[in-house]
Amino acid sequence: MSELAATKPATADRAIRSPLGEFWRRLRTKRVALAAGVVLLAIVLVCVFAPWLAPYNPTTPDYQAILAGPSATHWFGTDAYGRDILSRVIWGGRISLWVGFVSVTLGGAVGVALGLLSGYLGGWTDSVIMRLADVLLAFPGILLAIGIVAVLGPGVTNVIYAVAVFSVPVFARLVRGSTLALKQSVYVQASRSIGVRPVALVLRHILPGTLPGVIVYMSLRVGTAILTAAALSFIGLGAQPPSPEWGAMLADGRSYLGVDDQLTLFPGIAIFVTVLALNLLGDGLRDALDQRLR
C-alpha cells in the first residue's frame, strides 16, 4: 500500500492526459489476465466458427449411438438421443456468449446513458435515477429475472431482456460516479469555457473518460450474465429443448448422474472455464484501471 501511495500522484497526472493509454500500459503487466484473455478469445473463435468446427449437427438424433461414452468418433460422448455432446457444447457456447454479451451491452448502454444524465445534470434527475437504481440493486438478479420471465414467458430472448434489466443500475452508478469526477476535471472545464455545447461536452469529453471503467464492469458482468442465463435454463425458464444451451444440457443430464456423467461434465466445464476466464480478465482489467479498487 505504501508504494502505491507514493506513485499515486504521478499516475493520477498521467491518467488525466490519456486514461486509455495508461490503462493499456498497466494491463500489459498482468500475465494471468492476458492468459485469460487469450482463452476467452479462443472460446469466442470456436463459437464463431461452430458450423465448420463442430463435427456433427447439434440437434440431429442418432439412435445407433445413444448414451455412448467418449470415443474417437464422439470425443465427448453422446446424450440420450445420440446427439454429439462436443457439437452441442460448441453450439451451446454461441447461445451463452450471445446472451452474455448482448444482455450486458444492452444493459450497459442504457446504464451509461442514465449515468451520464444523472451525473451531468444532477438535481432531481439525479435523485430519481439513483433511487430507482438503488431499488433495482437491492434485488438479487435471479429473482428479478424470474419475475420478468414470468411476465414475458420463457425463452432466450426474454432471458436477455431480464439479464439486461439488472445490469442497468450497476453501470448507471459507475458512470454517474466517474461523470461527477470528470465534470470537475481541467480539460472538461476548459472545453466548457471555450463554449463547447453540453451534448458535445458529454459525448466527446466525458463519455470517453468513463469507458475504461465500463469495459471492466462489462467483462465482470458478462460472466454473471452467463451464469444467470444458464441457471434460468437449468430451472426450465430459459432456452427450450432441443436447444443446446449449457444450462439446459445440465438439466437434461440430471437423470443420468452417476451413470452417464459426460452429459453434465462437459457443459459444466464449458460454463466454468468461460466464466472463470471472464472473471480473471475482469479482475486484471480492474487492477490495471485502479490499483486501489482491489
Place this chain on the structure above:
Amino acid sequence: MIAFLARRVLGIVPVLVCVSLFAFGFVRMLPGDPARLLAGPDATQAEVRAVRVSLGLDKPLWQQYATYIRQTLAGELGRSARTGQPVATVIGERFMPTLWLTIAAMGWSTVIGVALGVIAGVRRGRWQDQTSMVLTVSGISFPAFWLGLLLIDLFAVRLHWLPTGGEHGWRSFILPSFTLGVAVAAVMARFTRSAFVEVAGEDYVRTARMKGVPERRVVWKHTFRNALIPVITMAGLQFGFLLGGSIVIETVFAWPGLGRLLVDSVNYRDYPVIQAEILLFSFEFVLINLLVDVLYAVVNPEIRLQ
C-alpha cells in the same frame, strides 16, 4: 439513534410502494384476462367471476390497488391456481425450510470466507494469499447448480453417504447448504481481504507497529476490528443474495422451500402464488437491507449523524 431509525424506516416506504405496485401490476401486464389468469386454467366460469368480484376488476385501477393492499395486509393472498389451497398456507409451509437452509449456508460461508480473507490479507502476496485467491475466483465462477450435481453424484449416488435431496434430518442439509454457500464464501473472502488490506495501510496501524505493539495485537485489535465494519455490511447483503440463490439450489436438491415453489409456480403459471412470492421475497430484501443499515450504525456511530 432514534432519529436515524425513524429516517431509515421512513426511507423504505417508497421502496415498498414500488414493490407492491410491481406485484400488483404484474398480473395486469400479462396478456389476457387477469381474473382468468388468477383463477387458473381449470377454473369454472363461476370461480373466475368470484375472483373478478373479490379483486374488483371492474373498478378503476386505483381502487383495485387499494383493495389489493388491504387484502394483502390482512393476509388474504388468494388461492393457489394449482392446488386450490390458500396462498398464505402454501407459503407458510415452505417458509421454514428455506430459512433454515439459508441460515446454514450463511453461517458456514461467513466464518470460512472471513477467515480466508484475513489469512490472505495478513499473508499478502505469499502462497496463502495466492491459494485463497485461486479458490475464491473459482468459487465465484463455478455454476452452483453444476456443483450441486457433482456433489450429489459423488456423495449420494456413488458413496451413499448423504441423501440426494429432500429435507429429512440434519444430513440432508449438508450438500445444499454447502452448494449454496460456496459463492458467498468466495465473495466474503475477497471482500474481507480488500477491507483488511485497506485498513492495514492506515496511519494508525503503522503507528501501532512503530511503537512496538506485538504483531498479533496489530492484526487483531487494530486491523481486524476496523476491517470488520464493511464486512458486516457485505454479509448482510449476501444474505439477500442467498435467498435468490436458493431458488436454483432448491430445484437441484428437491428442497421443499420457497425457491422451488416459485419455479414450479412459474412453470404452472400459478399467478396468485408468484404474485405473493415476489412480494414476500422483495419484502425480505428490503428488511435485510434495513437491518444491515441499523447494524452498521450500531458499530459505526459516524453513520448516524449523516
